[in-house]
Amino acid sequence: MSKGFANHRLTLLSLGVVACFMAVGVRLVYLQVVDRDELLRFVDKARRQIVIEHARRGTILDSRGNLLATSRSEMTVAVDAWALADYLAADKNPARRARKSAEEQTKRVTLAGLLALPVADVEKAFSPAMRPIKLEADQRDGLVDGLTKDRWVKLREGISEATYDRIEELNIRGLTAERVYRRVYPGNELAAHILGFVNKEGSAAAGVESKFDLYLKGEDGWIESEKDGARREMAQFRSREVPEKDGHDVVLTIDSVVQHMIENELKTIGAKYSPKFATIIVSDPMTGRILGMANYPSFNLNEYNKAPLDVQRNRAITDQIEPGSVFKIVAAGAALDQGLVTPLTGFDCSNPLINYKGRDLKLPKEDHEFGRLTVAEIVSHSSNRGAAQLAMLMGEQRFYDYAQKFGFGQRTGFQLGGEERGMLASPKNWDGLTITRMPMGHAVAATPLQMHMAMSAVANGGVLLRPQIIQEIREAGGKVTQTFAPERVGQVLKPSTSALLAQLLHGVVGKDGTGAGFDVPGFEIAAKTGTTQKIINGRYVTTHHVGSFVGFFPASRPEVVLTVIVDDARVPGGSNYGRAVAAPTFHRIAEQLVQYLDIKPVQPAARSLLAMTGGAR
């Protein structure tokens, strides 16, 4: 072989290599520059995916850490019948295809059992079907006939994770599932009107769930990455990742046991009296923290869709009633606070007429005929005429100012919102008789919570507090981010006046009081009965009443404020007064609270000291 030929051959080889590299280069330029956009679109569509990472909604807890609302994951199982058909069609061997088909059918029978569905329903879902779509969007299967393959047929929702694990083990072709978080309320009816609920669409609808949704819902995260042919994420190609932030936990001031106690009593009231509604509120007078708030009728939070809207209302803050004789704490408290009277100052309560500012005014009727009553007796006997005279002693403006200071006619500032303001007309809008009627709780409207907070002011030394239902907000990790301290609205009475009024209110459960027999010995119940005739068709009627019993205990060292209101109780004989329908419930709850909250008696009763010697005697 000549040297010239060898050189020529090497040159040819080099040229060939260079040509190959050039061809590769040209192809690369073509792919990377010319077709770049189209190819990127294709790759993006085929491989890129954005996965939403759902944040877990925060829990709602009571003051002792018991779960009131939490989220549980559930699976929604669906079928892509066409995926199964494609899988079977891909096998060209008829015998093997038949065997695969039989295997899948056996799995579907097991699936039907796990889903508690008839086999026929499952088989129907696995039959490939078409669904109609808009003609302009119909380009998926090559035919523009307004039909497309139905690739998502829901089989069942609300499947537990444990059941789904067993379903997954079956490895059924064409079965798809979606994980959803469902709100669950372990207590069912417990604190239903306070908690509110989250509906199936995930929207918070009422109560704490709605008002504190911003804290509870958290922030969803997302992951941008690529998927393989089997639609599995290729984690190595994650390009962006925003982690989800779980929602905060909201801790309420209510105590599950107290809440259950009052809800049980409301059920008893409901069964016994079938009232239009009833409300019970329990709170700590010193902080304004609500330990329990419940209404009758109530509903199961896990079946909120079965409850009429009317039942879902928190009537303790949305319904206005005439407070009746409970409002007498305003007249008595104001007159004592102003130093116009002492508990022993006497008033003639027998005369139906009284001269006020040069006019003879007709005083309201009494339930019983009274003669001369002291202020203490006016409170304990609930004298309408006595209360009217106390208000007249002060005059319209000063009486109105005190009513305002007690919180009537203005919202309490309840943290869940949705409350009514009540109704308290200013003196310039009063008619001639209002000064005689308002002190007995007519011509004024208040929510049960307003009445409760007014009584709370008497219990805690004369301070009107904002009711607290939220104790604190915690991050998902447990770190407390916000606490809610007691909030003072204003000073209603001097501390000495409130202590004096508390003692007068203790007289209500005394021998001659309107709440006689409802004291808890050693625990100084201080309360006020209230009975209001209802206005039907613009007139007061004598057959429909709102009965209430609002008070606190122990009178000299108040630890609990308790309100019981029963609207339109149906009692045989028509005795639906506060004393008859609300006081017994108050008494029962007070007895239970004394035990549960470990309230020490003010005057320990002399008892056998059997336990002190360990049962030796």
Added chain:
Amino acid sequence: MRPPPANATINRLIALSLLLLVFSGTLGLGAVWVRQEISAIANRSRALEARIAGTERGLDEVNALVAAAVNPDALLRQNEVMRLGLVSPQEAQIRRVDGSPELRLAAKRNREIFNLASAPAGDHAPEFRHVTAALR
């Protein structure tokens, strides 16, 4: 100076090219191996994350079940079903003691053990003695 023979230059060039090929091949294989490792670790991390999320879901499920089981209504039902007859004490049944009930009970028990019927009951338990077989 005489120029090197053409064959020697070409041989050197081929040898260098082979070296370059081996080097770049090693680099390429190394890159593939690294990518493979990254991929495997990323997938393992993803699997672990999924397991953690699954465990947390399980915990939530259990917490919800526990909360449902210990809510006051459920406990009352259990009380009825199991016929335990548990009821809240009434005030009339309560005897409040000022001192420590534990110490009083201890004193009583000690009196029984040591047969000290005449020992005074007080807030303080009597001093303990070594209990021997003879005393039992």
